[in-house]
Amino acid sequence: MNSNLQFQTPWVLALLALLPFYAFLHGRIGKLAALRFPSADIARAAGAAARAAAGRLLLFLRILTVGLCIVALAGPRFANDHTETEANGVDIMLVLDLSWSMMALDMGAPQERVSRFAIASEVLEDFIQKRPSDRLGLIVFSAVPYLASPLTLNHDWLIENLHRLHVGIIRDLGTAIGDAAAAGAKRLKNLKDSKSRIMILLTDGDNNKGDIDPVPAAQLAAALGIKVYTIGIGIEQPCTLYQFDPQTGKLELDPFGNLRPGMTLQPANYTVLGKMASLSGAKFYRATNRRELQRIYDEIDHLEKTEIKLRRFTTYRPLFQWPLLAALGLFGLEMALANTRLRRVP
Numbered sequence: 001m002n003s004n005l006q007f008q009t010p011w012v013l014a015l016l017a018l019l020p021f022y023a024f025l026h027g028r029i030g031k032l033a034a035l036r037f038p039s040a041d042i043a044r045a046a047g048a049a050a051r052a053a054a055g056r057l058l059l060f061l062r063i064l065t066v067g068l069c070i071v072a073l074a075g076p077r078f079a080n081d082h083t084e085t086e087a088n089g090v091d092i093m094l095v096l097d098l099s100w101s102m103m104a105l106d107m108g109a110p111q112e113r114v115s116r117f118a119i120a121s122e123v124l125e126d127f128i129q130k131r132p133s134d135r136l137g138l139i140v141f142s143a144v145p146y147l148a149s150p151l152t153l154n155h156d157w158l159i160e161n162l163h164r165l166h167v168g169i170i171r172d173l174g175t176a177i178g179d180a181a182a183a184g185a186k187r188l189k190n191l192k193d194s195k196s197r198i199m200i201l202l203t204d205g206d207n208n209k210g211d212i213d214p215v216p217a218a219q220l221a222a223a224l225g226i227k228v229y230t231i232g233i234g235i236e237q238p239c240t241l242y243q244f245d246p247q248t249g250k251l252e253l254d255p256f257g258n259l260r261p262g263m264t265l266q267p268a269n270y271t272v273l274g275k276m277a278s279l280s281g282a283k284f285y286r287a288t289n290r291r292e293l294q295r296i297y298d299e300i301d302h303l304e305k306t307e308i309k310l311r312r313f314t315t316y317r318p319l320f321q322w323p324l325l326a327a328l329g330l331f332g333l334e335m336a337l338a339n340t341r342l343r344r345v346p
Contacts, residue, residue, distance in 0.1 A: 005319075008075030015070045019063050061334040068327035076319040089134040090196045090304050091151055093184040094124060096165075097203035099142045099175045101265050103167045103249070104204070106239040107289050113251060113259070116204055116233055117167050119290045124202075125162060127297040128155050137187060140165060143174030143209040145183040151191065166249025176210030177203055181217035181228060181276065189224050197224070198282070198304055200297075202231040205268045218276035227282040229300055232270035235288050241265050 007013065098117065108114035128136055136158055137151035148165065149158045181201055188197040199221060207214050221228050243252045243260040252260045270286065277284040283303075287293035 004079055004081075006077060006079050008077060010074060012070060012074040016067055019067055022066075023059065023063055058334055058338055061330050061337075065327045065330045065334065068323040068330065072320045072324040072327065076323065078317040078319060080315045080317070089153075090131070090198060091135045091188060091191055091194045092131065092304070093137045093139060093151065093188055093197075093199045094128075095139045095141065095145075095180050095184045095199060095201040096120065096124065096148075097142075097175065097177075097180075097205065098140045098165065098167055098170050099203075099205055100167060100173060100246075101175075101204050101234075101241060103244050103251070104234065104239050104241050104265055106235045107233065107287070107293070115167065115251075117165075117249075119293060120202055120233065121162055121165065123290070123293050123297050125159055126294070127301060128159055128162075130301055131155075135191075137184075138162060139180055139184050139187070140170065141176055141180035141183075142170040143172035143176050144170065145176060145180040146170060147183070147187070151187065168244065168246025168249050171246070172209075174209030175203060175205040175207060177201070177205075177207040177272070178212035178214040178217040179210035181214060182212045182220060185217065185221040185224055185226055188221075188226050196304070198227040198229065200229045200231070200300060201273075201276070202233060203268075203273070204232065204234045207272060214272045214276050215279070218279045222280040226280060227304075228276050228280040229282045229285070230270075230273035230277045231285045231287060231293070231296055232268060232273050233287045233293060234265075234268065236267050238264050238266055 097120075102117040102120070103115045105113060105115055107116050107119050132155065133153075135151040135153055136149075136155065138148040138158060138161065139145050140148050149161045152158055181199065184199045184201070188194070188199065191197065218228050241262045241264070243262045244250060245252060254260055270284070274284040283300075285296040285299075287296055
């Protein structure tokens with residue numbers, strides 16, 4: 001909100017230019033009054049000398065009073081400019097894989113012990129913070145999907161729930177991509193006032209669990225007008241899944257501080273993810289490191305823009321009463337002085 005002083009009828013202020021002419025035409029000011037006395041002694045006894053500047057002071061008060069009246073007539077006021085944002089947000093369901101393979105360390109920098117899940121949650125948090133006007137929800141899945149957060153505008157609460165997650169929190173092993181996509185579509189379907197609905201599904205594996213296949217789930221989403229963006233993460237070659245504690249999601253180390261090797265993961269076949277995206281009119285992406293994943297979410301953020309309208313209006317706070325009250329005060333002072341201390345004898 002911006003405030004500035006302005007006048008409702010500023011042309012009235014031009015009348016202030018006439019005040020110097022008024023003073024000039026007033027004639028010789030401060031002229032002393034005179035009386036005839038038969039004797040100079042009588043005049044000396046009449047009292048103290050008259051004040052020579054009385055006329056100038058009273059004229060100054062009169063001009064100042066008129067000037068303030070002109071300012072009040074011009075309508076001074078404070079103008080407060082307001083801007084309101086009206087956003088037609090996009091409803092976005094984030095679907096995140098929490099299967100055990102998300103603990104693989106293949107997407108970080110060399111010698112960096114950071115899991116696929118850690119990188120994915122970091123990029124997701126950044127994406128959430130960039131969409132303040134959108135309702136976002138979160139579904140996580142392994143062999144079964146779970147609702148981590150319903151669609152909400154309270155993004156701080158959503159991020160707080162994201163921070164509570166770790167690989168191993170879902171004990172059912174496997175990857176149920178179809179069930180997770182169907183669960184996300186169901187949640188988006190229930191939004192009757194939704195303008196635009198999308199789903200962003202991230203996984204690092206093949207669908208091997210669940211009651212619903214991924215393609216029918218994508219067909220269901222497409223029938224409901226939901227775009228399904230799919231992201232497959234992980235390198236294109238076998239990698240090691242190191243041992244970790246499912247209770248905490250933290251990597252286990254041997255007495256020398258080294259990682260404990262576990263099983264070997266094979267690259268996933270992401271053909272089905274491409275079909276899911278194509279059926280709904282969205283896109284399929286591949287990410288093998290943090291930078292690529294960040295670029296993908298930035299691109300989706302650019303593609304699915306929220307329509308924002310700005311409504312501007314101005315409110316006014318009148319100020320004319322203050323110069324008017326000051327003018328009345330000066331006029332009262334002038335009258336008081338003219339009839340008391342600065343009274344002139346005709």
